[in-house]
Amino acid sequence: MKTTPFFKAVMAIVRKDLQAEMRGRELVGAMGIFALLSILIFSFALELDREARTEVISGVLWVTVIFSSILGLNRSLAMERDQGNLDALLLAPIGRGAVYVGKLIGNYIFTLAISAILLPVMSALYSVSLFDPFVLLTLLLGVLGFTTVGTLLATMTVQTRAREALLPIVMMPVALPIILAAVRASTGALSGSAQGDWIGWVQILGALDAIFVVMCFFLFPFVVEE
């Protein structure tokens, strides 16, 4: 019996996703354009003074990251659906968990790449530096939580006809605690208020990530099995 080791299977899936993306740029391209257009529209729509900008920038950042992430998640899982590729992954002698973790890491990398593009552009547009260590930590944790939930739910919704519309509808309520904690933590970090006032949100975000990663890992086999 030749069962493939867990991490070998995970790395193969991640490598494949990166290779496909490097070639086609279908995912990051669409996500990036959407994200840049969104922050431009927000920038024109919200003509605010410096103080007000500091208050809203964290919300703008998360709305942009979340919706571009949804766009990417839909496309990433649609790629597995189009030619029956999800079946091909499930036919291999690898654990279902490896498929989930592989797709999760790929989606996490793509969303972080978009965030990395967003940060300098938003910092310039809104004249507020987003390169704060705690904002970066919040971004790492928030994106992890969001893509964890999103990878599981996108695997479900991609099997339906209305997948593009369905994913945000099912995802937002589930991911709400993550979004709430991420927005509160990054707003706190940018506002200059005492660390003790908002650091709890970062800790909550970390705890939520741990809960969602474990839960989604164990739920994934039920989502893909008939």
Add this chain to the structure above:
Amino acid sequence: MTPLIETKGLTKAFGLMPVLRKLEFTVERGEFVALLGHNGSGKSTLMRMLCGLSKPTAGTIRVGGWELPNEADAVRSQIGVVSHKTLLYDTLTARENLRFFASLYNTPIDDAKINAALTRVGLGKRGDDLVRGFSRGMQQRLSIARALLHSPDVLIFDEPYTGLDQDGSIALDGLLKDAHSAGHTILMATHDLDRAAALATRAVILSRGVIGVDMPLEGVSGSQLAEAYRRVTGVAAGG
């Protein structure tokens, strides 16, 4: 000798609708079995269960001595699947696809092995081309190379001729014959009775979730098989 594939009392229902009813079915090592039946007769459901993609409602499935679903990974490592969908990534090259699937099956592979696999299916010079630029026939040939990569005991073909033109179908005939000659056990669901009669060693005709006919195909012509098919299903082939 223990059969390579064995089902006992295999039942599958979707809600209250039974698709397979207490199916008793065996395939011996080295056989080429054509699985026939009209749309909705349960062919694809049976195929999906044999691959471990779908769980039975009742009954047991053993492949190579391993039982599904408890020993699914062991079963999957012995099976290669070619479906009417290509199961390939069209943004990757043929070579990248094969390398990826070899990793999933924990099969050591180098460029020489990939070249040999591609040459075997007539794609030796197209290894670095994107799959999205391939014709349907070329994609299906690459799909066979993918299915053979880990040297599986059993090859499962689920309507592999779908969408193929005449040349593509002839090329696929040759690959199926080669795979059978090389010792692979083949189970193929198809609507093409002439091809089934020409290639397979045995035909199993499903109707309403049970086996209507299980017959050897030695010396049986396409028209004789079509007559058996009509008797069992009540409709002409392709209906």
